[in-house]
Amino acid sequence: MTYQEKQNVVNMFSALLITVIYAWLVWQRQQQGQFDLTEDFRQWGILFLIFIALSVVARIIIQIVFHIGNAIATREEKIPREDERDKLVKLKALRNSYYAFTSGFVVSVVGLALGMPVYWIFIAFVGFGMIAEIIDNGSQIYYYRKGV
Amino acid sequence: MVLKSIITGKESDMARSIVQNNIRRLRFEAGEMTQQQLADEARVSRQTIVAIEKGNYSPSLELAFRLAHIFQTPLEEVFKYDPKEDVPGKR
Numbered sequence: 001m002t003y004q005e006k007q008n009v010v011n012m013f014s015a016l017l018i019t020v021i022y023a024w025l026v027w028q029r030q031q032q033g034q035f036d037l038t039e040d041f042r043q044w045g046i047l048f049l050i051f052i053a054l055s056v057v058a059r060i061i062i063q064i065v066f067h068i069g070n071a072i073a074t075r076e077e078k079i080p081r082e083d084e085r086d087k088l089v090k091l092k093a094l095r096n097s098y099y100a101f102t103s104g105f106v107v108s109v110v111g112l113a114l115g116m117p118v119y120w121i122f123i124a125f126v127g128f129g130m131i132a133e134i135i136d137n138g139s140q141i142y143y144y145r146k147g148v
Numbered sequence: 149m150v151l152k153s154i155i156t157g158k159e160s161d162m163a164r165s166i167v168q169n170n171i172r173r174l175r176f177e178a179g180e181m182t183q184q185q186l187a188d189e190a191r192v193s194r195q196t197i198v199a200i201e202k203g204n205y206s207p208s209l210e211l212a213f214r215l216a217h218i219f220q221t222p223l224e225e226v227f228k229y230d231p232k233e234d235v236p237g238k239r
Contacts (some may be wrong), residue, residue, distance in 0.1 A: 082193075084211060
């Protein structure tokens with residue numbers, strides 16, 4: 001497995017882990033009555049901003065740990081340079097990820113039109129955001145293996 | 149689609165590019181140049197050289213010329229285009 005493939009696997013699992021842990025913590029607080037996410041949309045905004053900040057910090061830490069772990073395991077300290085093929089792979093993967101997220105947005109809007117509660121759109125955003133990221137990283141692994 | 153590798157002579161359904169290449173042979177003729185050495189000179193990763201050799205990636209014109217320049221040979225000697233394979237719906 002190449003460095004890029006390993007990095008994508010780590011990214012996929014970290015996206016899944018961070019989202020699931022944060023969603024579980026928010027769910028716990030909701031159950032305890034610390035806030036009411038079915039009505040309080042300002043709270044959704046705050047939770048999203050905290051989620052973005054926590055995700056960035058967690059990913060930086062995970063990337064550092066991954067790089068150190070990889071360097072120890074492979075004795076390869078240098079990160080492979082990003083070239084034209086890497087950029088093309090990322091571009092195609094981003095396109096797939098964009099399709100996934102856009103589909104999620106459409107599903108959310110259809111849900112609203114069918115009478116789902118408004119907070120549903122926020123939950124759908126989180127869910128489809130995670131799916132889009134997994135598709136992004138999964139696509140990169142696919143293109144690295146099968147060619148672009 | 150089944151193509152025959154120029155280098156190994158083996159048939160492979162993995163070969164998907166209509167552009168075939170002689171990089172493996174040219175590396176051999178350049179004093180057993182390694183993929184890493186070629187990658188360093190061409191300013192790309194070793195994985196990209198591997199992908200080009202396997203026919204999994206068609207490089208940009210810029211990189212193709214750079215590779216030809218490294219081997220001190222015309223571009224046609226490094227890459228070959230097969231118009232018979234370039235049929236709509238065949239790939």
